[in-house]
Amino acid sequence: MQSLWDDRESAQCRNELELRVYTSRLLGRDKTLVLHGGGNTSLKLAQKNLFGEDENVLYIKGSGWDLETIEAAGFAPVQLDYLQRLAQLDALADTQMVNQLATHTLQASAPAPSVETILHACLPYKFVDHTHADAVLAITNTPDGERRIRELYGDSVVVIPYVMPGFDLARLCAREYPRQAGRNTIGMVLLHHGIFSFGDSARQSYERMIELVDRAERYLKQQRAWDLPQAGVRAGRIDPLQQAALRRRLSAAAGAPLILATHADAETLAFARRADLAALSQQGPITPDHIIRTKRVPMLGIDVDAYARDYRSYFDAHAPQAKEPKTMLDPAPRMALAAEFGLVAAGKNAKDAAIVAELYRHSMQVMQRAQALGGYRALPQRDLFEVEYWDLEQAKLRKGGKPAPFAGEIAVVTGAASGIGKACVTALLARGAAVVALDVNPAIETSYRRQDYLGLRCDLTDEGAIKLALERALLAYGGVDMLVLNAGIFAASRKIAELGTDEWRKVMAINLDANLFMLRACHPLLKLAPNGGRVVVIGSKNVPAPGPGAAAYSASKAALNQLARVAALEWGADGIRINSLHPNAVFDTGIWTEDVLAQRAKHYGLSVEAYKTNNVLKTEVRSRDVAELAAEMCGPLFAKTTAAQVPVDGGNERVI
């Protein structure tokens, strides 16, 4: 492990808080030190208050901030002297502690101070850094972890036995630090939890962290516990339907739809196929920090119902005093391991599922190194339960926003690279869905760069290509809840007498046949949607009011309309609803360039503006208007509606 300190970068910092931000970000850059909001850092400053009096302030990382991207505003300033008095109390309930931290923060807009705030306050150094370094955990999480840590670090660290994060841990550290610390002490190891370093400058504290973790890495190498089992393992056949069925069961246990991401890479498969997998994976996580983020302990195999039952009975047995455990409780596991497909990670959205997977990726390495060193030992179940129960209590205190309407759900949109399709992607993402966007245009792959977007190039007239695309969607997110059939072409105007057979067939292939392929392929997946499957068909005004010169287009859209009506009849019993939209004259799409618009307007003897709003309401219909309605049709407003056909055309006299 190397220090990332850079003299030129650090010279940009104008004060100690900026240096605190700088080295916190250096820690955050190394994923073997901290992951996803894990770890915390602090700075102690003497400042003048409004009355000109000296006041000691602890700047501590606030919750909701990630060390890698933290800014000065991410540190909460808390009254240091008061924190040090709190540490002298015999006991302080966690809810009281949270309240004390909030009421002794000097900035109203500051984030909530970390639960490890009082611990930071007790360490007599200006800068304090705390990580859950993988290498240190691989050593502490063994049967004789404490002996190994003392042997490795001697008097350079203070060693603290495991206590759940919170007031009791802070009080123990406040007592143990002066008892154990000596002239050479530069850090503190918390068994089964992580490591602290401290110093008089940002650089000193940071580089002591690097030095201590580097020593742990070298120790693991010396003990031949560093190299992981060699990869080169291939996944078995992954059945998309099986993944979708697993997602449905997990979602039922959670009481809300979950995203399910499958990780079948060689490293994960090698772990999932270890002979001692049960012994490793069925213990708890490598640090209490992980259980707060991943919720459940890992699960082997896929018996979700038995897992949820066990979990509930464990909870009931250990929390008899809890008033409302059942309502707070979401007993769904957040991951499963299987020899065929490696790891599945679940989350309330795509980002959460990705966090679970990344945390577990590090856990797999730590477990395997600890196992090689002397046997992996996690905390006893009882201790893990306390952490999780505590987190539930904290969740009650937090102001939880309303979840996005489509959180945990997956939508597939066809023809999604431009126009109405692209607007549908935006509308669905905005409502919290993960979106699989299909288009022949390769630009689809890069329309968005975010965890909940998967853009796939796909020729919808090719059934094999659809199958492959859906398989990739299933690996990424675990199911299909919503399908927006938007892809279609509008051929050049031609009278029936001149209409070529090839042209007719091409329009039918894309506007009709491809939609049959999509419906057929998605049906078993929509059937497994936790909240019921939904299909929205982007039809056309031409269904009720066809136009001369558009025989192929009008016929294809009318046939698609009939297909949708039959699907509504056939799939109602499967809980799938299918509704259609009939837009007209939507001009902000790829085919309508300024020139084409001007020509068409002239053709009708209208200005461009009058041509665009040539409807009963005299209003322009944009892609976004169609997309918002399409997204709403997938939501609760249309929960009792199937086979509806809704015009989005500003009012058309021929339709009315």
Ligand code: ZN
């Ligand atoms: Zn910690």
